[in-house]
Amino acid sequence: MLTARTILLLAAAAISPLSAQSPTDARLLARLEAAMLSGDPVVAPRSADGTVRNLVDGLREVDSWRRTGRRGDVEAALAYFNAAASRQSGWPWPRYLAARTHLLLDKADAPVLASVYQRPNESHLRVAIRLLDDALDRDSTFIPARELLAALLLPSGDRELDNHSRHSVERERTLAQPLVELQIVRARALRTKRAYREALAEFEAAVFRGGDRSLLALERARTLMALGDTVAAIATYWNGVDHLTATGRIWYRQDLGWIVSEDSLASFDAEPLEGVGLWLQRFWAERDAAAANTPDQRLRHHLARWVTAHERFRVPSPSVNSYFTRFWYIAGGTDCIASATDLVDSLPMFPPMVPGDPRFREPLLDHRGLLWMRHGAPIARTAVVAPDAEGSRRN
Numbered sequence: 001m002l003t004a005r006t007i008l009l010l011a012a013a014a015i016s017p018l019s020a021q022s023p024t025d026a027r028l029l030a031r032l033e034a035a036m037l038s039g040d041p042v043v044a045p046r047s048a049d050g051t052v053r054n055l056v057d058g059l060r061e062v063d064s065w066r067r068t069g070r071r072g073d074v075e076a077a078l079a080y081f082n083a084a085a086s087r088q089s090g091w092p093w094p095r096y097l098a099a100r101t102h103l104l105l106d107k108a109d110a111p112v113l114a115s116v117y118q119r120p121n122e123s124h125l126r127v128a129i130r131l132l133d134d135a136l137d138r139d140s141t142f143i144p145a146r147e148l149l150a151a152l153l154l155p156s157g158d159r160e161l162d163n164h165s166r167h168s169v170e171r172e173r174t175l176a177q178p179l180v181e182l183q184i185v186r187a188r189a190l191r192t193k194r195a196y197r198e199a200l201a202e203f204e205a206a207v208f209r210g211g212d213r214s215l216l217a218l219e220r221a222r223t224l225m226a227l228g229d230t231v232a233a234i235a236t237y238w239n240g241v242d243h244l245t246a247t248g249r250i251w252y253r254q255d256l257g258w259i260v261s262e263d264s265l266a267s268f269d270a271e272p273l274e275g276v277g278l279w280l281q282r283f284w285a286e287r288d289a290a291a292a293n294t295p296d297q298r299l300r301h302h303l304a305r306w307v308t309a310h311e312r313f314r315v316p317s318p319s320v321n322s323y324f325t326r327f328w329y330i331a332g333g334t335d336c337i338a339s340a341t342d343l344v345d346s347l348p349m350f351p352p353m354v355p356g357d358p359r360f361r362e363p364l365l366d367h368r369g370l371l372w373m374r375h376g377a378p379i380a381r382t383a384v385v386a387p388d389a390e391g392s393r394r395n
Helices: 003-015 023-038 050-068 071-087 093-107 124-138 143-156 163-172 180-192 196-208 213-226 230-242 246-256 263-270 273-290 297-312 340-346 367-375
Strands: none
Touching: 050 071, 050 093, 071 093, 093 124, 093 143, 124 143, 124 163, 143 163, 143 180, 163 180, 180 196, 180 213, 196 213, 213 230, 213 246, 213 297, 230 246, 230 273, 230 297, 246 263, 246 273, 263 273, 273 297, 297 367
């Protein structure tokens, strides 16, 4: 929750040199936290520090907007946070609270309007990430902004980072104690750029620093497959299953979502955590048996398809591509080719997701990638070309 938890964090920040708060301010913020929890009006005494008063007034307006839905209240909150930022230009809190506010607007599907922090046509999510980057430019060790950034970026999986996210992630690695979640995000970004050896080293460093072992096993398996080490990729995948955590279960489920429908995943969801390993063993063994394959051959194909699809078939500029529907438009093709539109329309538009992904509205792979994930390389390819000068078609 933005209200009570954030005010508690504000009170804790009073010990920081950047906070410019006195012990009296810290006690005031603690009382205001209690007032918000009880539903009483939040009012800062005029004797409070001006920056603190601006922040508390902004939080009060956010609380009012959440209760009434009046857009004017949230605009007033952002104006208060901007006033606090003007008073203390080196203090990260105003931009952090403005980022929190824009995330609430994003969750509420509020209209995008140019405001004190928002540029024309900039989504609430994008402005929030930009504000978090701005806050961390002022204090790179500021834990609330770092943790919020990790909570936004990690669930988005292999989606490409925008410039502000990338800048924040690169800044994190300069710290003495970087967040392991942002280390994982950086490793994924390296893999997206096909810097596979660097990505693998980063994933392994995240394991050493206490990152979730089963999640990182899946990430390492994909990266090892991209490096051509099939044996190690398969072994690492199963190692993650052998040490499965609740977090790892979420990501192994997301991985299955590329090839299995939500309805078919019901039995996976019904398994207790300790039973998921046997479920996965049966799942891949049955697929091998159905195709008369050797053990783990279908799993090997799956990991290889994941690598190829994410290398070749990403949707360009996904964060601004809200109306993507398909990768092709067939005009004047043969009946056989044109009928493929029925197949494409039956495919999902969006990738399998994990809970909390703020970019769930964005596509990731185009339909070539979705088909590749499910069926592998096509047996044959065809293309529709424009007529030449004589009016004939060339293949």
